[in-house]
Amino acid sequence: MPHRNAPLTETGRLRLARCIVEDGWSIRRAAERFQVSHTTAARWARRYQELGVAGMADRSSRPRCSPARTVQRTERRICKLRVTHRLGPARIAARLGLSPSTVHRVLVRYGMPPLTHLDRASGSPVRRYERDRPGELVHIDVKKLGNIPDGGGHRVLGRAAGRRNRQATTTAQRNAHGNPRLGHGFLHTALDDHSRLAYTEILTDETKETAAAFLLRAQTWFAARNIVIERVLTDNGSCYRSRLWAETCTCLGITHKRTRPYRPQTNGKVERFHRTLADEWAYARPYTSEAERRAALDPWLHMYNHHRGHTALKGQPPISRVTNLPGQYI
Numbered sequence: 001m002p003h004r005n006a007p008l009t010e011t012g013r014l015r016l017a018r019c020i021v022e023d024g025w026s027i028r029r030a031a032e033r034f035q036v037s038h039t040t041a042a043r044w045a046r047r048y049q050e051l052g053v054a055g056m057a058d059r060s061s062r063p064r065c066s067p068a069r070t071v072q073r074t075e076r077r078i079c080k081l082r083v084t085h086r087l088g089p090a091r092i093a094a095r096l097g098l099s100p101s102t103v104h105r106v107l108v109r110y111g112m113p114p115l116t117h118l119d120r121a122s123g124s125p126v127r128r129y130e131r132d133r134p135g136e137l138v139h140i141d142v143k144k145l146g147n148i149p150d151g152g153g154h155r156v157l158g159r160a161a162g163r164r165n166r167q168a169t170t171t172a173q174r175n176a177h178g179n180p181r182l183g184h185g186f187l188h189t190a191l192d193d194h195s196r197l198a199y200t201e202i203l204t205d206e207t208k209e210t211a212a213a214f215l216l217r218a219q220t221w222f223a224a225r226n227i228v229i230e231r232v233l234t235d236n237g238s239c240y241r242s243r244l245w246a247e248t249c250t251c252l253g254i255t256h257k258r259t260r261p262y263r264p265q266t267n268g269k270v271e272r273f274h275r276t277l278a279d280e281w282a283y284a285r286p287y288t289s290e291a292e293r294r295a296a297l298d299p300w301l302h303m304y305n306h307h308r309g310h311t312a313l314k315g316q317p318p319i320s321r322v323t324n325l326p327g328q329y330i
Contacts, residue, residue, distance in 0.1 A: 007036050008044070013056045016041060017048030070106055074098070078106045086115060130194060130312075134322055135227040137193040139270035140215070140234045142206045145282055147182040147290040185290070186210075187277065190218040191270045192227065195321035196310055198273055200301060202294055208242035215245075219252055225322055231255035233267055276304075 008016065016034045019025040020041065025033075031041040047055035070078075074096065081092045089103040096103075131137045188211065189200045199221045203210050219229055232249065234240040236258055249256045259266035281300040287293040309315040 007034065008040075010056045010058075013044045014048070014053060017044045017056070020045040021048055070098075070102060075106050075110070078103055079110055079112060082107060082112050088115060132194065134192050134195045134197070135222065135229050136231070138218075138222070138229050138232045139189075139191045139193060139267050140218075140232050140240075141189055141267055141270040141274065142211075142237065142239075143187040143189070143274040143277070144184045144206075145187060145278075146184055148287050148293055149182055150289050182290075185294070187274065188214040189270055189273060189277075190215075190222070190232075191273050192222070192318075193233075193269060195227075196269070196273075196312065196318040197222075197225070197227070197305055197322060198301065198318070200277070200297065202297065206237065206239055208239040208244045211239035212242075212244050212248040215248055215252070215254075219254075227322065229254050231257055233257045233259065235259050235264065235267055236261055280304075 012034065016030055016036070019030045019033070020027060027038055027041050027045065030045075031038045034041065044056070077096060078092055078098075081087050081095065087095075089100040089107065092098075093100040093103045185202045186204065186206050187200055188203055188206070189198060191198045199218050201214060201217070203214065215232070222229055229252070232254055234256070239245060240256075240258065246256065264271055277300075281297060282293065287296075304318070306317055306319045308317055310318060313321060
């Protein structure tokens with residue numbers, strides 16, 4: 001495509017060529033009239049004689065041959081290392097004695113998918129899916145977090161100060177040797193597949209009674225946003241294989257699906273949400289107590305659902321995909 005100051009567009013080239021070939025103008029006279037060089041005028045006249053109007057189009061500037069291009073055998077070795085060992089350009093370049101930029105160009109030339117789009121176990125491209133409407137599928141999972149001692153833990157203050165705060169925490173239980181047991185918080189999360197809308201609670205355990213009660217509250221929370229849960233997807237944890245869980249799903253009219261054993265990728269949306277939760281809430285700033293961190297969860301969840309742009313939603317927040325909110329069209 002010609003630049004904005006080009007003296008000749010395709011139409012101008014055609015007029016130039018016709019003046020020379022059909023009207024009998026000299027090349028020098030036509031070059032002066034269209035303000036181009038003598039060689040340029042001769043080139044477009046020659047192309048018009050050989051190809052006609054089609055010869056006025058731009059041609060690719062790619063060379064016919066590239067003597068310095070990486071040999072095909074080396075290109076095949078690069079692709080083999082990517083598929084079999086799932087290595088990046090820098091590590092492949094170190095093995096083969098090449099430049100990382102050369103390896104990257106070869107991978108792009110052969111259409112090799114990025115490492116983030118490959119399944120770690122098999123090396124096959126990840127099959128992504130998304131349900132058509134909110135509530136059609138809800139992912140449920142549990143993440144365990146260690147509680148923070150009063151005054152702050154070792155992640156912020158270091159081992160020595162963290163150990164002193166741990167010993168001084170009055171709410172901690174003690175074992176037989178008098179050492180404190182701060183315990184864990186269990187993050188139960190229900191995340192809608194279509195909208196990525198998330199509901200999370202911090203509970204004391206992951207027993208079947210706790211999981212079943214959480215499902216009831218999650219169903220109520222989604223129903224308040226006019227989302228009817230049709231099916232849920234969980235891993236193979238004992239609480240999700242219990243009779244109580246199955247009875248709760250039946251009473252709510254929810255179909256329960258479980259992932260394949262040792263395949264957490266199937267429930268990857270909620271797994272990825274828990275990673276975001278840890279980065280942006282749980283370990284985002286130095287909390288001085290577990291109570292302070294828990295108090296920050298609800299504001300963060302509101303920000304995630306209503307204000308934080310999601311890359312899978314083209315930069316829009318999850319609530320943007322829930323189009324049937326009460327009072328929305330009043």
